[in-house]
Each structure stands twice: as C-alpha cells, then as structure tokens.
Amino acid sequence: xxxxxxxxxxxxxxxxxxxxxxxxxxxxxxxxxxxxxxxxxxxxxxxxxxxxxxxxxxxxxxxxxxxxxxxxxxxxxxxxxxxxxxxxxxxxxxxxxxxxxxxxxxx
Amino acid sequence: xxxxxxxxxxxxxxxxxxxxxxxxxxxxxxxxxxxxxxxxxxxxxxxxxxxxxxxxxxxxxxxxxxxxxxxxxxxxxxxxxxxxxxxxxxxxxxxxxxxxxxxxxxxxxxxxxxxxxxxxxxxx
Numbered sequence: 001x002x003x004x005x006x007x008x009x010x011x012x013x014x015x016x017x018x019x020x021x022x023x024x025x026x027x028x029x030x031x032x033x034x035x036x037x038x039x040x041x042x043x044x045x046x047x048x049x050x051x052x053x054x055x056x057x058x059x060x061x062x063x064x065x066x067x068x069x070x071x072x073x074x075x076x077x078x079x080x081x082x083x084x085x086x087x088x089x090x091x092x093x094x095x096x097x098x099x100x101x102x103x104x105x106x107x
Numbered sequence: 108x109x110x111x112x113x114x115x116x117x118x119x120x121x122x123x124x125x126x127x128x129x130x131x132x133x134x135x136x137x138x139x140x141x142x143x144x145x146x147x148x149x150x151x152x153x154x155x156x157x158x159x160x161x162x163x164x165x166x167x168x169x170x171x172x173x174x175x176x177x178x179x180x181x182x183x184x185x186x187x188x189x190x191x192x193x194x195x196x197x198x199x200x201x202x203x204x205x206x207x208x209x210x211x212x213x214x215x216x217x218x219x220x221x222x223x224x225x226x227x228x229x230x231x
Contacts, residue, residue: 031209033217042202042221043152049210054219086152090215095168096142098152
C-alpha cells in the first residue's frame with residue numbers, strides 16, 4: 001500500500017511562510033489533496049489536485065507537487081492557521097491514503 | 108450548500124455494535140461517494156470505506172473487512188456505517204465525508220464536505 005510521510009510538527013513565526021512537506025514514492029505523478037483540522041473540529045479541504053483551492057480558502061494557502069515531495073505553503077502565517085494538516089492521495093488499489101499529519105505551531 | 112449531519116455520540120460495551128448515520132442535504136446525494144474516516148484520540152485520519160449510493164456497492168478498507176458495513180438510503184439521503192465486535196481500540200471520532208472527483212489520472216477522489224463527527228466510546 002502507498003505510504004505518505006509527513007513531519008510531525010512545523011513551527012513558524014507570525015507573518016512568515018510555513019512549508020509543510022508530504023513525501024511519497026513518485027508522488028509527483030499523483031494528485032495531492034490537503035486538509036486543515038483544528039482541535040475538536042472536522043477536517044476542512046484547503047487544497048485539491050496539487051494546487052487548486054476551494055472557494056473561501058485564501059490565496060496565501062497554496063500547494064505544489066513534484067518528484068517525491070508535495071508541499072503545502074502558507075504565506076503570511078497567522079495565529080488562526082495553527083492546526084493539523086493532512087495530505088491525501090488516491091491509491092491505485094482504489095482507496096484513499098492519508099499522511100500522518102503535521103502540527104503547525106505559530107510561535 | 109452541502110451539509111452532512113451525523114448522529115450523536117455513543118457509548119458502547121466491548122463486543123457490541125454501533126451504527127452511525129450521516130444525512131446529506133443541499134446537494135445530489137446519489138452520485139457522490141460517501142466515505143467514512145475515523146480518528147482515534149490524538150491520532151491521524153484512517154479511511155474505513157465508502158459507497159456510491161446510486162451503485163450501492165461499498166468498498167472497505169482491508170483492516171475493517173468483516174466488521175464494517177456501509178449502506179445508503181437514497182430515499183432519505185442518509186448513509187450509515189455499522190461497526191461490530193467493538194473493542195477499546197475502536198474508541199474514536201467517526202466522520203463521513205463526500206468524495207469529489209479530481210483531475211486525471213483517475214481514479215482520484217478528494218473529500219470536499221465533512222460531517223461534524225460522531226464520538227464513539229467503547230468502555231466496560
């Protein structure tokens with residue numbers, strides 16, 4: 001089964017740029033989706049198909065995908081961006097795979 | 108706008124079963140995949156299975172094969188997830204989510220709407 005690897009935590013100062021990587025074998029050949037989950041809440045889709053944003057998601061949240069790493073980038077980080085972030089792809093064995101999640105801390 | 112509203116929290120004894128519902132509104136229920144994902148305390152997201160109501164054929168994660176049953180009632184736009192032979196390891200928040208088709212190459216689904224979650228606690 002396909003495996004997605006995420007760092008457990010990323011810390012960034014307010015106003016800076018946070019980059020959250022998601023590693024997988026030749027992940028650049030797949031579409032990667034990203035979810036934000038705040039404590040006690042359901043996940044929210046923030047990026048789909050590598051870099052598209054659902055309506056209502058600010059432009060400072062973006063995604064990229066190449067080679068063996070997909071990256072979620074949050075520019076001008078705010079306190080409200082503190083959350084867990086999960087990457088997800090669809091495995092060839094016909095089911096979704098989630099990364100283990102990265103906790104973003106705003107210092 | 109699409110909403111998925113789940114049934115309330117449950118407390119179950121080990122060895123028993125739980126059935127969680129997920130009622131959809133504001134969209135076309137029948138042709139979208141409804142997926143169930145669970146999250147144990149302090150852990151990540153774990154896919155359990157899904158169903159496309161119009162086809163009625165569920166797809167289960169191997170880990171839950173034989174213990175989980177996912178169904179959908181088109182007449183009420185409601186999906187159900189039943190999990191049997193519960194143990195303390197099944198204590199988790201259970202989410203339903205709607206699957207949307209992404210870009211090629213297919214298959215490629217992402218989850219654009221989520222229910223609020225249902226806490227299932229398994230305790231003697």
